[in-house]
Amino acid sequence: MLRLVGLRKSYPGFALSVSLEVPAGQTLALLGPSGSGKSTLLRLVAGLEAPDAGEIWLDQTELTPLTPEARRVGFVFQDYALFPHLTVFENIAFGLREARWSEARVQERVAELLDMTHLTPHARKRPDQLSGGERQRVALARALAPRPRVLLLDEPLGALDLKLRQELLLELRAILRQTVVPTIVVTHDQSEAFVIAHQVTLLRDGTLVQQGAPEQLFNRPKNPWVATFLGHRNLLSAEQSRQMGLPARPHLLPQEAIALGQGEEAQVLERIFKGFTVALELAWRGQKLYLEGQELGLYPGDIVRIGIDWSKVVAMEEEDNEGEPWQPVDAVTPNARP
Structure with missing residues (x-):
C-alpha cells in the first residue's frame, strides 16, 4: 500500500497538503481543476521534488528520503517523453x-509487454511512425517494464483527440487492472477518472475535498462546489431549500428524483440536442430546472408536468463559495417551436 502522510509542499501563492492511501492493485484518480496540485503530488511521490513536510510510505518502507531511482516508480508523462531515435522495442x-538485466530477460519482458499493449506489430518502428495512441501505449509499457513498485500517470490521454481518447480509455483501464501495484492517475476529465479508477480523489487549491x-x-x-465541478446542474442554496420545505442547507436535486408527466406544471425554456441525449431547460417554481435524457418531443413553449421524489434529494454541506445555485426565472419568453 502507498501512503501519503501529512504531505505538504508550498510555493508562492499555493500550498499542497494531502494525506491519502492507495492499496496494491488499485488505481486512484486525482481529479481537479488546473492548479489544484495534481501534478505536484505526482512529482513528490516520484521524488522529482522534495516535500516541505510529511512522509511517503510504500508498505513498511519510507520512500521520502530515497532518490527517484531507488523508489522504483514508473512514471508516464503527459508528452510521453519517448526517445525518438529508438524503436518501440528499444x-x-x-x-x-x-538496470543491467540479462539480454534474455530483456527479450522476454519486452515481448510480454508488447503483447499486453498490442504493440508487437510495431516493435521495430520509431515513435514518429506511430499514432498518438500507439505512442501512449509505448510510454505505458516502458514505465511497466522494470516492474515498478508504484505507477504514476500524468494526463495519460490528454494529448489525444476525443475519438482516440474514447477508443483507448477502456484499453488503458484493462491494462491498469492487470497491474499489481498502487497506481495514481492525474486527469482533469471526470469521465476518464470514473472509468479508470477504483477511487477518485478531488483536489481543490491543494486540499483534498472529497474521495x-x-x-x-x-x-x-459533499458540497455545492463538488456537485458543480462534477457537472450537476440542479442545485438549491440553503435559502432556496428552506423555501421548498427542506432543511436550510444546500441540496442537490438529481436527475433520478425528477419524473415527467405528473405533478406541477413547468414550461420548456430551451431544448439542446446533444446527439445521444437531449437537454431541456424548464421554468419550475420560479427556478430553472435542467433535465437530460432521451428525446421526448418537447420544445420551447411547451408545458409539461414535473413530479419530484423528495426522498432522493441529496443534502450537502455549506461552504464559503457555494458555486451557482439555480437562477430565478424573472420572465419567461421562450423561443417559438421550430
Missing part, C-alpha cells in the same frame, strides 16, 4: 538494460 527495453468510489462521489457530492 524504448521499452531502455530501463531494463540500464470515494466513482459512483459514490458522483451521487453524493
Whole structure:
C-alpha cells in the first residue's frame, strides 16, 4: 500500500497538503481543476521534488528520503517523453538494460509487454511512425517494464483527440487492472477518472475535498462546489431549500428524483440536442430546472408536468463559495417551436 502522510509542499501563492492511501492493485484518480496540485503530488511521490513536510510510505518502507531511482516508480508523462531515435522495442527495453538485466530477460519482458499493449506489430518502428495512441501505449509499457513498485500517470490521454481518447480509455483501464501495484492517475476529465479508477480523489487549491468510489462521489457530492465541478446542474442554496420545505442547507436535486408527466406544471425554456441525449431547460417554481435524457418531443413553449421524489434529494454541506445555485426565472419568453 502507498501512503501519503501529512504531505505538504508550498510555493508562492499555493500550498499542497494531502494525506491519502492507495492499496496494491488499485488505481486512484486525482481529479481537479488546473492548479489544484495534481501534478505536484505526482512529482513528490516520484521524488522529482522534495516535500516541505510529511512522509511517503510504500508498505513498511519510507520512500521520502530515497532518490527517484531507488523508489522504483514508473512514471508516464503527459508528452510521453519517448526517445525518438529508438524503436518501440528499444524504448521499452531502455530501463531494463540500464538496470543491467540479462539480454534474455530483456527479450522476454519486452515481448510480454508488447503483447499486453498490442504493440508487437510495431516493435521495430520509431515513435514518429506511430499514432498518438500507439505512442501512449509505448510510454505505458516502458514505465511497466522494470516492474515498478508504484505507477504514476500524468494526463495519460490528454494529448489525444476525443475519438482516440474514447477508443483507448477502456484499453488503458484493462491494462491498469492487470497491474499489481498502487497506481495514481492525474486527469482533469471526470469521465476518464470514473472509468479508470477504483477511487477518485478531488483536489481543490491543494486540499483534498472529497474521495470515494466513482459512483459514490458522483451521487453524493459533499458540497455545492463538488456537485458543480462534477457537472450537476440542479442545485438549491440553503435559502432556496428552506423555501421548498427542506432543511436550510444546500441540496442537490438529481436527475433520478425528477419524473415527467405528473405533478406541477413547468414550461420548456430551451431544448439542446446533444446527439445521444437531449437537454431541456424548464421554468419550475420560479427556478430553472435542467433535465437530460432521451428525446421526448418537447420544445420551447411547451408545458409539461414535473413530479419530484423528495426522498432522493441529496443534502450537502455549506461552504464559503457555494458555486451557482439555480437562477430565478424573472420572465419567461421562450423561443417559438421550430
